[in-house]
Every structure is written in C-alpha cells, then in structure tokens.
Amino acid sequence: MAIAKAERLMNLALCLLGTRRPLSKRELRGSIEAYLEAAGDEAFNRMFERDKDDLRELGLVIETVENLDGETGYLARRDSNRLPPITLDAEEAAALGLAAKVWQQARLAGAASGALQKLRAAGMPEADDTYEAQPSALEPRIPVHEAAFEPLMLACRDRRPVVFDYRKANSARPETRQVEPWTLECWRGHWYLAGWDRERGAERVFRLSRITGKVRSRAGAFTAPVPDVVTVRETVESWAGETATRSARIRLRAGCGYPLRARAQSVREGADGWDELEIPYGHGLDAWLVEFGPDVVVLEPADLRADVVDRLRAVAKG
Numbered sequence: 001m002a003i004a005k006a007e008r009l010m011n012l013a014l015c016l017l018g019t020r021r022p023l024s025k026r027e028l029r030g031s032i033e034a035y036l037e038a039a040g041d042e043a044f045n046r047m048f049e050r051d052k053d054d055l056r057e058l059g060l061v062i063e064t065v066e067n068l069d070g071e072t073g074y075l076a077r078r079d080s081n082r083l084p085p086i087t088l089d090a091e092e093a094a095a096l097g098l099a100a101k102v103w104q105q106a107r108l109a110g111a112a113s114g115a116l117q118k119l120r121a122a123g124m125p126e127a128d129d130t131y132e133a134q135p136s137a138l139e140p141r142i143p144v145h146e147a148a149f150e151p152l153m154l155a156c157r158d159r160r161p162v163v164f165d166y167r168k169a170n171s172a173r174p175e176t177r178q179v180e181p182w183t184l185e186c187w188r189g190h191w192y193l194a195g196w197d198r199e200r201g202a203e204r205v206f207r208l209s210r211i212t213g214k215v216r217s218r219a220g221a222f223t224a225p226v227p228d229v230v231t232v233r234e235t236v237e238s239w240a241g242e243t244a245t246r247s248a249r250i251r252l253r254a255g256c257g258y259p260l261r262a263r264a265q266s267v268r269e270g271a272d273g274w275d276e277l278e279i280p281y282g283h284g285l286d287a288w289l290v291e292f293g294p295d296v297v298v299l300e301p302a303d304l305r306a307d308v309v310d311r312l313r314a315v316a317k318g
Helices: 002-018 025-031 041-057 090-100 106-121 149-158 229-239 258-263 285-290 302-317
Strands: 063-066 072-075 162-166 175-187 190-197 202-207 211-217 244-253 266-268 274-282 296-300
Touching: 002 025, 002 041, 025 041, 025 072, 149 162, 149 175, 149 190, 149 211, 175 202, 244 258, 258 274, 274 285, 285 302, 296 302
Parallel strands: none
Antiparallel strands: 063 072, 162 175, 162 211, 175 190, 190 202, 244 274, 244 296, 266 274
C-alpha cells in the first residue's frame, strides 16, 4: 500500500510539474492509472484531495487557477519549486543540526528532520555532532504540551484568523475570542500567542494553557496590519511579566519557588520556615505568583496582594 501511494504521489507531482497550463481533475484522472482505477467519482475526489495535501506538506507549491473553460485547474511551476544553491560551512551545518533537535513537538520534529535530510542530499557538509558523542545532562529542548500550539502555528504561518474559547486567570468560565494571530513566543516555559482581538479592536496576548477546546480557523483576510516581530516580542515580554516597573515584597516557603528565587533582587532567610524576597514587579506577576499556591504570601504592594487574592478566589470557585 505504501509503495502504491508513493508511486501515485510521484505520478501526480510529475504531471503538475510537466504541464505548461493548469490541468483539471478530469484531465489528471485520465493521466494517472491509480485514479482511473478509483471506484467512482467520490472515491477519486477523496484520493486526489489527500494526495494534493500530502504533496503540499512535502513542500511542493501547487497553484489553483481557473482555466479557459471555467474549470479549476492545478499546476506546479518549476520556478516556484526550485531553491537557489545553498552553501553552508561546517559551523552553520552544526547549528542547523542542533536546532533540529530542539523541537519535541511531533510535527516540527518531522519537518526539521526532513529538511536536514534534503540539505544533506544536496551536499551540506556533515558536521561532527559533539552532542551525540558526549552525552550531557543538559539538552536543548522546547517543550510543547498544549493542543492549541499546532493549529495556531499554522494559522500564524498562513495568516488565517482563528476562533477559540479562552479562560482568563481571574475568570471561572471561558469566553469566545476572535483573533488574527501574529506570532507565538515562549516565556518561562509557557507559550503565548500575540495577535489582534477583533471584538476588542486591540492587540492582545493569550497564554496557550488557558485556551480550552479546539482552535477553529476562519476564512478571510486580516483586518489589522501585522506589526514588526520585534515589537510583538516586547509586548509578550510585558504581558508575561518580564518588564518590571517596580518591586514587590513576598514571603516564600523555605525550599520552594526556585524560579522566584532566581529573579529575586534580595533574599532574607527567616527562622520560621519562610523567607522574605524582593522581586521585580511588572504586568503579569500576579498570575505567576498564583501558580505557587500556598507557598507564597504577598506582603506589598497592596494592589498586587489584592490581585493575587482575587485570582485565588476565582480558582477556588472553579
């Protein structure tokens, strides 16, 4: 079965690359033996659509146009499917090899591995893999556990609006959000989506772990301009609590909250099993402190303490 499908995909790719004009489904069916053997039009249509998606997934750029007879036609232009010569030195090849190991998420892992194989087949130098030869306790990894990551990654790439249900940290129930996704960023081990919230008419940042249910794609173009990536990254930093404007004083249970200790400006050990820390206070700190539960008590400022209490009450209510 695998050999038959590979042969069918190869024949379809050759037809699309070898034509000078768009070919309709009817013409493609008459040119490929496997399509002629399909049991009926419905079976052929399903087979063709799967094959077309598989070829695009492999990197073939397939154009969909309307021919002179008003039928939808397909072709793959050679100039759109030909890369310029790629030359990499040993250090650049090693950097690519290391980057390919970073992703644990299945879809990106397969794409990275496939890209490396193609580059090596084209003559990319084989770099000495010191990370394989000398095992280390530290390995480069980007964990992706949220189911929303993959559909949002594709939506950012394809510039497609999305709809999803989102539960804010201080809300018991999720709300439906219509978003034009710009980019995904990872801070403190958490993934964030930055984009344009259509209902609020403003830029917003969403933490992927708070997206509930499926991410649904929507047709149509973006209504707001996409800003520079660097600007978006700064926004994510601010929403994730990385940009501090003042300091906060907290009590932290001894032996707990090591990420907080790493960011502390000062630490005073207590004799009662609690330490007092001074930490940078920026947007999003209240949501981060809630994650440490009963191991953290906010002393000041009062507005941060109130925000943390409100969030804990919302979580307690379910």
